[in-house]
Amino acid sequence: MRCASVRALGPGLLALAVALGLASPLSAHAAEGHAADVDPRIGTGGDGHTFPGATVPFGMIQLSPDTAMPDFKHSYKYAAGYQYGDTSLLGFSHTHFSGSGHSDMGDVLVMPIAGDVRLEPGDVAKPGSGYRSRFSHDTEVEQAGYYAVTLSDYDVRAELTAGRRIGWHRYTFPAGKPAHLLLDLRPSIYDYDGKVLWSSLRVHDDGTVTGCRTTRGWAPGRELCFAMRFSQPMVSRTLYNRETNVVYKGFKGPGNQPEDRDGQSGRALEGVFDFGTLKQPLGVKVAISSVSEAGAVANLDAEGQGWDFDARRAEARASWDKALASIDVEGSKDQRVGFYTSLYHALLSPTLSMDVNGQFRGPDGAVHEAVDKNGKFEFHSTWSLWDVYRAQQPLMALLMPERSTDFIRSLIASRETSPFGILPVWAYQGMETWCMIGYHAVPVIADAYIKGVRGFDADAALKAMVASATYAPYGGLGEYMKLGYVPIDKEPEAASKTLEYAYDDWSLAQMAKAMGRKDIAATFDKRAGNWRNAYDPKTGFMRARKSDGSFREPFNPDTAGYGSDYTEGNAWQYSWYVPQDVAALIKAMGGDQHFVTKLDSVFDAKVDKSHFANVEDITGLIGWYAHGNEPSHHLAYLYDYAGAPWQTQKRLKQIMDSQYATRPDGLAGNDDLGQMSAWYIFSALGFYPVTPASDEYAIGRPFVARATLHLAGGKTFTVTADPLDDAHPYVGSVTLNGKPLDRVFLRHGEIIAGGELHFTMQAEPNRAWGQAAGDRPSSMSVSTTKVAGASGKADAKTPR
Numbered sequence: 195m196r197c198a199s200v201r202a203l204g205p206g207l208l209a210l211a212v213a214l215g216l217a218s219p220l221s222a223h224a225a226e227g228h229a230a231d232v233d234p235r236i237g238t239g240g241d242g243h244t245f246p247g248a249t250v251p252f253g254m255i256q257l258s259p260d261t262a263m264p265d266f267k268h269s270y271k272y273a274a275g276y277q278y279g280d281t282s283l284l285g286f287s288h289t290h291f292s293g294s295g296h297s298d299m300g301d302v303l304v305m306p307i308a309g310d311v312r313l314e315p316g317d318v319a320k321p322g323s324g325y326r327s328r329f330s331h332d333t334e335v336e337q338a339g340y341y342a343v344t345l346s347d348y349d350v351r352a353e354l355t356a357g358r359r360i361g362w363h364r365y366t367f368p369a370g371k372p373a374h375l376l377l378d379l380r381p382s383i384y385d386y387d388g389k390v391l392w393s394s395l396r397v398h399d400d401g402t403v404t405g406c407r408t409t410r411g412w413a414p415g416r417e418l419c420f421a422m423r424f425s426q427p428m429v430s431r432t433l434y435n436r437e438t439n440v441v442y443k444g445f446k447g448p449g450n451q452p453e454d455r456d457g458q459s460g461r462a463l464e465g466v467f468d469f470g471t472l473k474q475p476l477g478v479k480v481a482i483s484s485v486s487e488a489g490a491v492a493n494l495d496a497e498g499q500g501w502d503f504d505a506r507r508a509e510a511r512a513s514w515d516k517a518l519a520s521i522d523v524e525g526s527k528d529q530r531v532g533f534y535t536s537l538y539h540a541l542l543s544p545t546l547s548m549d550v551n552g553q554f555r556g557p558d559g560a561v562h563e564a565v566d567k568n569g570k571f572e573f574h575s576t577w578s579l580w581d582v583y584r585a586q587q588p589l590m591a592l593l594m595p596e597r598s599t600d601f602i603r604s605l606i607a608s609r610e611t612s613p614f615g616i617l618p619v620w621a622y623q624g625m626e627t628w629c630m631i632g633y634h635a636v637p638v639i640a641d642a643y644i645k646g647v648r649g650f651d652a653d654a655a656l657k658a659m660v661a662s663a664t665y666a667p668y669g670g671l672g673e674y675m676k677l678g679y680v681p682i683d684k685e686p687e688a689a690s691k692t693l694e695y696a697y698d699d700w701s702l703a704q705m706a707k708a709m710g711r712k713d714i715a716a717t718f719d720k721r722a723g724n725w726r727n728a729y730d731p732k733t734g735f736m737r738a739r740k741s742d743g744s745f746r747e748p749f750n751p752d753t754a755g756y757g758s759d760y761t762e763g764n765a766w767q768y769s770w771y772v773p774q775d776v777a778a779l780i781k782a783m784g785g786d787q788h789f790v791t792k793l794d795s796v797f798d799a800k801v802d803k804s805h806f807a808n809v810e811d812i813t814g815l816i817g818w819y820a821h822g823n824e825p826s827h828h829l830a831y832l833y834d835y836a837g838a839p840w841q842t843q844k845r846l847k848q849i850m851d852s853q854y855a856t857r858p859d860g861l862a863g864n865d866d867l868g869q870m871s872a873w874y875i876f877s878a879l880g881f882y883p884v885t886p887a888s889d890e891y892a893i894g895r896p897f898v899a900r901a902t903l904h905l906a907g908g909k910t911f912t913v914t915a916d917p918l919d920d921a922h923p924y925v926g927s928v929t930l931n932g933k934p935l936d937r938v939f940l941r942h943g944e945i946i947a948g949g950e951l952h953f954t955m956q957a958e959p960n961r962a963w964g965q966a967a968g969d970r971p972s973s974m975s976v977s978t979t980k981v982a983g984a985s986g987k988a989d990a991k992t993p994r
Contacts, residue, residue, distance in 0.1 A: 234341075239278035239857070241271070241861070243295070251513055255480075258274070260285060260287055263284060274383075282329065283305075286304055289301040302418075303378045305326075357510070359483075367476065384411060390461050419490045425475075426476055433465045477501045531856045543576040543577075544604070575625075577618045579618065581630075587641065588883040591647055617662045643709075644889060679739050687761040726778075737765065775975050789832075814863045821870075830849060838961075842938075881939075884971065905948065911949055912950045917955055923955070924959045
């Protein structure tokens with residue numbers, strides 16, 4: 195990795211951190227705490243779709259600047275509201291997704307204004323035409339839990355930090371100019387005319403401002419409420435309903451007049467709050483709730499005491515230091531910035547989505563309480579499950595099993611409050627979007643259970659998993675259960691759906707086996723073999739069949755497009771998606787050498803990028819391999835299964851060198867709620883969960899010289915590599931706790947038991963290591979490692 199490092203902490207904050215005891219003792223490099231090595235700018239350029247603003251681990255608030263919120267047809271690069279290449283800011287809003295390929299949010303947008311107030315954002319090309327302001331990156335400070343910038347058109351210094359449910363603002367206005375805060379409830383990320391269905395805005399006697407808005411966005415009918423307080427008294431305020439051509443206005447009364455100073459309701463609300471000339475900074479604190487205004491006020495009362503912005507900033511920094519201390523990495527500054535920024539991004543979601551009283555909004559639109567047979571828990575949402583089941587959630591099961599418990603209880607609660615009785619597909623703030631394919635909450639739960647995560651109702655979880663796997667109206671599942679595949683003449687993207695359902699089925703079977711439910715396991719073990727119905731031996735590719743059993747014609751493996759046989763990909767990318775039975779896929783493709791040769795052709799192909807002109811998410815191309823999209827993420831590790839781990843090592847270096855950098859455009863594609871970052875974390879450590887819901891990790895090669903994982907129960911697992919440089923890219927040998935490791939996989943139980951994994955690196959490939967059939971990772975069709983129990987330990991693999 196090349197290029198920039200993060201800006202250093204100012205001496206004042208560093209002194210405060212030391213005084214508060216926030217510095218981590220884990221290593222000399224971490225004297226300031228690992229948050230010092232986080233650069234939130236990474237991914238804010240290009241197609242990374244990350245945001246640079248303030249948040250805390252899994253926090254409900256993501257308080258961040260927005261450079262634009264264009265209409266949804268032109269919104270792709272603004273999925274997080276901010277593009278590093280822009281030169282002006284629209285304002286600061288309180289909710290954002292990190293790295294999503296589609297979007298929404300941007301709730302409760304505020305803009306501090308010195309001098310005259312304009313009510314429209316204005317034209318980017320015409321400074322001063324609206325309330326947006328120019329800014330320079332030279333004035334920005336982006337740190338874990340803190341963001342600052344100077345709004346040059348107003349000469350206002352804006353600072354942001356966050357708690358779990360509250361966004362904290364501090365605005366320093368120029369002397370002698372009247373200070374205002376504009377609140378605009380109209381704009382939204384992925385916007386369009388009419389997206390705001392209704393909104394309300396009220397000013398209470400004590401100066402608290404509250405409101406709600408309901409939008410028809412990614413999750414139709416989502417309601418978001420807020421409560422806002424100021425450190426200085428308002429000298430005046432004006433509330434506006436900017437909606438025009440209202441056909442029916444109702445009868446006259448409070449709250450429906452054009453400029454009612456105490457309350458407004460409508461579809462185009464704004465508020466301007468005036469504070470006169472200020473001699474000290476203006477503090478603003480905002481709490482949100484997906485339940486009610488009262489819930490937002492309660493959140494503000496419970497977590498928003500006082501006006502000490504610097505203390506709140508220190509708390510946010512401390513929360514990041516604590517979370518990032520789960521892994522202690524030694525390396526160059528550039529290596530540490532890349533690693534800890536990736537870990538930071540992996541710890542942003544799922545997000546807390548309940549009020550302090552335990553209430554949350556469910557997928558049925560009703561209000562529920564986060565309590566189950568095991569007691570109270572914290573409800574989380576923001577589930578990009580098509581992405582995060584692959585590596586981000588397995589990373590949580592490894593590093594933070596107690597978090598995994600809450601996440602799984604949240605998934606179960608979502609199923610129990612769903613009008614369809616199934617687990618989430620892609621949900622946020624409790625509401626379902628139905629985005630992407632598969633039922634990938636199932637492998638999230640199964641992976642955690644197989645790896646020893648407990649504290650949730652396993653029987654309720656298994657019931658939810660089976661309900662999701664047998665819900666016929668969803669995504670062609672009815673036809674899949676009847677035919678053994680999804681027919682393309684009945685359902686789009688049928689080849690991808692068949693493959694992903696088959697893997698999900700396998701993961702369900704693993705949990706059923708671990709629970710002693712042989713009947714359920716047998717049913718879904720059989721379904722897990724349905725991938726064979728998509729494989730065409732004549733072409734060597736996975737293809738979509740029609741209801742009569744024939745493959746759809748004409749066929750071109752290069753073709754990709756929405757509504758095709760594949761989801762965000764083509765046959766070159768999807769034909770490898772059998773993570774549960776790679777050994778059988780190798781056999782189907784003609785054996786080890788044929789498999790390796792074809793896999794090489796994926797990476798080495800000369801590809802015309804115009805093939806993907808109409809598919810936004812296929813980026814980061816190395817041949818046909820697309821690191822910017824999840825279906826490719828396991829491909830480099832498949833060489834392990836064919837006796838060629840040195841090829842895995844070679845491809846991983848290609849990917850690391852070309853797809854990640856410590857720059858704003860340093861992510862090759864959408865971070866997708868931490869999945870691309872979790873891939874980096876695992877790969878930098880030297881192993882990866884190719885098959886979540888198994889007990890195994892395929893071994894690659896490390897990209898840091900030393901990393902220590904601080905695990906549950908006080909255990910530590912250390913990965914070391916020597917010599918680690920560009921001249922020694924291949925693994926010569928591996929030892930586990932001082933003993934030679936001939937196999938190319940690790941078991942989860944071996945990691946959480948603690949110990950040391952050491953890589954001896956060398957200049958040339960070791961073509962003998964990992965070749966034997968018994969040294970390869972497990973597959974469904976051959977003898978496999980028995981599933982782990984509560985301890986996370988597994989029995990040895992039986993001989994083949």
